[in-house]
Amino acid sequence: MTQTIAFVGLGAMGSAMAETLVKKQMRVVGFDMRKEAVAQLEAAGGNGAASAAEAAKAADILALMVVNADQAEAVLFAGGALEALKPGATVILMSTCAPGRVEAIAARVEKSGRHIVDAPVSGGVTGAKGGTLTIMASGTKEVFEGVKPMLSAMSSNLFYLGDKPGQGAAMKTVNQLMCGVHIAVAAEALAFAEQAGIDPKLALEILSGSAAQSWMLKARGPRMVADDGIVTSAVDIFVKDLGIVLDAGRSMKMGLPLAASAHQLFLSASGGGHGGKDDSQVVETYRALRKK
Amino acid sequence: MTQTIAFVGLGAMGSAMAETLVKKQMRVVGFDMRKEAVAQLEAAGGNGAASAAEAAKAADILALMVVNADQAEAVLFAGGALEALKPGATVILMSTCAPGRVEAIAARVEKSGRHIVDAPVSGGVTGAKGGTLTIMASGTKEVFEGVKPMLSAMSSNLFYLGDKPGQGAAMKTVNQLMCGVHIAVAAEALAFAEQAGIDPKLALEILSGSAAQSWMLKARGPRMVADDGIVTSAVDIFVKDLGIVLDAGRSMKMGLPLAASAHQLFLSASGGGHGGKDDSQVVETYRALRKK
Numbered sequence: 001m002t003q004t005i006a007f008v009g010l011g012a013m014g015s016a017m018a019e020t021l022v023k024k025q026m027r028v029v030g031f032d033m034r035k036e037a038v039a040q041l042e043a044a045g046g047n048g049a050a051s052a053a054e055a056a057k058a059a060d061i062l063a064l065m066v067v068n069a070d071q072a073e074a075v076l077f078a079g080g081a082l083e084a085l086k087p088g089a090t091v092i093l094m095s096t097c098a099p100g101r102v103e104a105i106a107a108r109v110e111k112s113g114r115h116i117v118d119a120p121v122s123g124g125v126t127g128a129k130g131g132t133l134t135i136m137a138s139g140t141k142e143v144f145e146g147v148k149p150m151l152s153a154m155s156s157n158l159f160y161l162g163d164k165p166g167q168g169a170a171m172k173t174v175n176q177l178m179c180g181v182h183i184a185v186a187a188e189a190l191a192f193a194e195q196a197g198i199d200p201k202l203a204l205e206i207l208s209g210s211a212a213q214s215w216m217l218k219a220r221g222p223r224m225v226a227d228d229g230i231v232t233s234a235v236d237i238f239v240k241d242l243g244i245v246l247d248a249g250r251s252m253k254m255g256l257p258l259a260a261s262a263h264q265l266f267l268s269a270s271g272g273g274h275g276g277k278d279d280s281q282v283v284e285t286y287r288a289l290r291k292k
Numbered sequence: 293m294t295q296t297i298a299f300v301g302l303g304a305m306g307s308a309m310a311e312t313l314v315k316k317q318m319r320v321v322g323f324d325m326r327k328e329a330v331a332q333l334e335a336a337g338g339n340g341a342a343s344a345a346e347a348a349k350a351a352d353i354l355a356l357m358v359v360n361a362d363q364a365e366a367v368l369f370a371g372g373a374l375e376a377l378k379p380g381a382t383v384i385l386m387s388t389c390a391p392g393r394v395e396a397i398a399a400r401v402e403k404s405g406r407h408i409v410d411a412p413v414s415g416g417v418t419g420a421k422g423g424t425l426t427i428m429a430s431g432t433k434e435v436f437e438g439v440k441p442m443l444s445a446m447s448s449n450l451f452y453l454g455d456k457p458g459q460g461a462a463m464k465t466v467n468q469l470m471c472g473v474h475i476a477v478a479a480e481a482l483a484f485a486e487q488a489g490i491d492p493k494l495a496l497e498i499l500s501g502s503a504a505q506s507w508m509l510k511a512r513g514p515r516m517v518a519d520d521g522i523v524t525s526a527v528d529i530f531v532k533d534l535g536i537v538l539d540a541g542r543s544m545k546m547g548l549p550l551a552a553s554a555h556q557l558f559l560s561a562s563g564g565g566h567g568g569k570d571d572s573q574v575v576e577t578y579r580a581l582r583k584k
Contacts, residue, residue, distance in 0.1 A: 099488070122502040122503050122504070123502065123503060124503060127503075134498065134501060134502040134503075136498060157498070157501050157502070159494065159497075159498050161490065161494070167489075167490065170485075170488040170489070170490060171485070171488075171490055171495065171498060173484075173488075174481050174482075174484055174485045174488070174490065174495055174499070175481075175498070175499060175502055175503075175504045177477070177480065177481050177484060178477055178478070178481045178499060178504035178506075178509070179503050179504050181473070181477040181480075181550065182474070182477070182504070182506060184550060185469070185470055185473040185474070185477070185550045186470070188469065188473075188548055188549070188550050188551065189466050189467075189469050189470045190466075191546075192465075192466055192469060192541065192546060192548060193462075193463070193466045195544050195546050196391070196462040196463075196465075196466070196540070196544065197459070197462070198453065198459065198462060198463055198466065202451065202453070203463065203466055205451075206426065206428060206449070206451050206463060206467065207466070207467060207470060209426060209449050210414040210415065210426040210449070210467055210507075211414050211415060211416060211419075211426075211467075211471050211507050211508060211511070212414070212467045212470035212471050212474070212507070213506065213507045214470075214474060214505065214506035214507070215502075215503050215504070215505045215506070216503060217470070219503070248488070249484065252487050252488065253582075254483075254484060254487050254581075254582050255581055255582075256480055256484060257480070257553045257556070257557065258473070258476060258477045258480050258550060258553055258554065258557075259480065261549045261550055261553050262550065264549070265549065265550075289546075289547055290545075290546050290547075
């Protein structure tokens with residue numbers, strides 16, 4: 001029997017993920033605050049709903065790809081989506097949230113007689129469009145198995161972290177720690193090269209082929225050398241995500257000096273007016289700081 | 293006519309590079325303070341010398357792969373290797389040195405009627421053995437062309453940075469900035485995962501396949517999770533190299549916050565008694581700092 005998936009949060013990531021599910025012949029009912037995002041999903045062959053609760057009503061799975069834990073709670077609780085969901089159905093929380101927030105949401109969902117899988121993703125819009133995301137899931141094994149076909153449809157790397165919701169979120173914070181620092185250090189290195197009088201394009205070519213290479217250097221480096229204005233993910237997303245990393249570190253009483261420095265750099269870029277630009281533009285912080 | 297290459301400094305990197313040259317049918321005369329290193333080169337088909345000056349005497353090229361600029365100066369000047377070298381021959385400085393030090397050495401070499409190419413490398417012992425190093429060279433174009441066959445024999449990525457000695461060294465500091473921070477952030481992330489109760493092996497597998505991946509994570513991550521005692525490059529090498537990066541930043545009046553944090557972490561690992569261990573063991577700094 002085909003599962004019906006309510007998909008709430010059709011931003012850059014969410015719309016690409018929902019459309020990938022549609023392409024793979026899954027029945028998707030989507031909702032977003034922006035009507036044009038719902039219309040776009042309908043044009044791609046999905047179904048639209050007028051509210052999150054309406055989308056949830058007939059669904060076996062309610063996937064949430066909203067901005068943060070606050071929005072997830074607003075949709076589930078105040079917005080009535082959890083109550084609209086039939087008992088025994090499963091909520092999949094895919095946004096990047098602090099592990100503690102996921103645990104709290106999970107407790108309320110389970111108390112209501114619905115199930116929950118914590119399943120944040122990595123891989124950006126490219127991974128979402130291609131169905132090649134990395135997914136870091138946790139939750140009761142049985143519930144996880146029930147949503148595995150849907151998760152597999154979006155992912156080339158599906159990992160099961162354990163039976164407690166929050167473990168997926170913890171792994172995602174570890175992932176974001178590395179991604180954020182990798183973007184910031186690419187900016188530090190390329191700004192340093194520029195200051196040293198090295199052609200930044202040549203520096204990027206050399207670094208991309210040496211032991212200095214990273215996935216983020218290849219993805220974001222070209223846009224640090226010459227900004228094409230494309231935004232794959234904004235500076236403010238890393239202000240948020242590294243904030244979550246540091247909150248998690250604080251709750252574990254663990255110092256994370258590199259993540260803390262990188263957070264300051266994204267924060268300064270946002271303060272400098274670049275918050276909505278591509279996260280590669282953290283390089284503007286270095287340009288602002290250096291000798292003129 | 294075959295060039296004769298004097299190769300001084302037969303440590304882990306230097307011996308692998310010299311043996312690669314021998315394998316590619318080049319005439320190599322090697323010297324190192326450790327007699328067993330010279331004997332090993334002879335066993336591999338190269339020639340040995342009793343001093344750097346003796347090695348330099350009949351050479352067209354004098355390659356230096358010593359530890360730092362101090363050693364390079366000692367070999368060239370006090371050690372008499374420069375004077376032993378025939379006029380018109382070329383010194384290739386391959387060690388990681390501060391750009392300013394390279395400029396000073398270059399001026400003295402050129403004043404003596406010999407040529408110089410500044411050509412630091414990246415790629416570690418694996419790259420040295422396989423002849424797949426990344427080489428970042430600078431110096432007069434004509435002189436560079438003269439040593440290109442020898443550099444190409446050791447490298448799969450040979451880059452020409454410009455006509456001034458020191459430009460190669462500057463690029464190498466940019467490269468080391470990224471490599472050092474990448475190792476340190478891999479340690480920060482894996483120690484964070486461990487503290488969060490995530491199986492570090494699983495965390496490493498996930499990070500290695502996601503947007504968090506880097507060359508260094510793959511090379512050093514496994515040894516952070518379970519140290520096999522192998523030393524590809526020591527903690528103290530990054531204490532030195534990130535020190536050079538920060539000195540270069542200081543001379544340009546450029547703040548490098550991530551490099552500075554990473555330097556502190558390697559420094560602390562060295563202070564904790566891990567200086568001679570593999571650079572992956574910077575993870576010990578995090579283990580020492582975290583909640584017990």
